[in-house]
Amino acid sequence: MKPPRLPLTGACRCGQVRVEISAPPLITAACHCRGCQSMSSSAFSLTAIMPADGFRVTAGTPVIGGLHGPDLHHFFCPHCMTWMFTRVVGFDGFVNVRPTLLDDHDWFVPFIETMTKEKLPWAETPARHRFEGFPPMEDFERLIAEYATAGEA
Template sequence: MKIQNFPLEGGCRCGQVRLKISAPPLLTMACHCTGCQRMSSSAYSLSAAIPAEGFEVTEGEPVIGGLHGATRHYFCPHCMSWMFTRPEGMDWFVNLRPTMLDDTSWFSPFIETFTSEKLPWATTAAVHSYETFPPMEAYEGLVKEFAEKQAAA
């Protein structure tokens, strides 16, 4: 589905941390890695790569959680909702958990990653699947294909 109106707003489960996106995602994903399974308490995590300039926290102060490593996972300090991730060395985008948005009707994962670790029964609507992450040289084409599909929707 295509996102109709920007900005989109959202927040954590308790509402103490609110955010806004004002740019369309570069790519949408589902990750089946065991780390995401554990952090999301689910079969996989969902994310939308939002250009950094199109993302802002509008209320509250998220805290770093998860592994506390160089890749920073941000959570609400009260309800502990995993809200977004800022991947190490990739400051041009934020991996937003799209279920934090008030309107999620547009979301569908375009790619799925770490299918080598997925639970046998877990399926997604992803167009592309990868045993781990896509090779770095594939991202430019994936972003272009995703944008074309969004424009055509």
């Protein structure tokens, strides 16, 4: 895995909402849950979990869409409706960014897969770790540390 060159910039499909990332991702993932399948219109969604203080919207004003639940806030471009990032209530120090919206996303490889019990049988990724659900919270520190050193190998 090659580390991304910072800062990273990106935009929604129409370009009206732009973002900038100034910190390296903590970990990358592919989520196979039915919700992500529906929202991405694909077999899974891709996520780069970023420190919140290393992420900012630089143009436009995204709107909450998708589930509209109390715990997940999915942000979309109000014009083209591209799903751009997610904030999870209770995890205020993190933001989940859709990495393929970044101008340079060649560095991205999912390190973990989540919700594999709901994955389509043909959907495969090169992730190093797979979880039938979400990883237990006590595993995240170890996974983040492993991801941080994976690019050095």
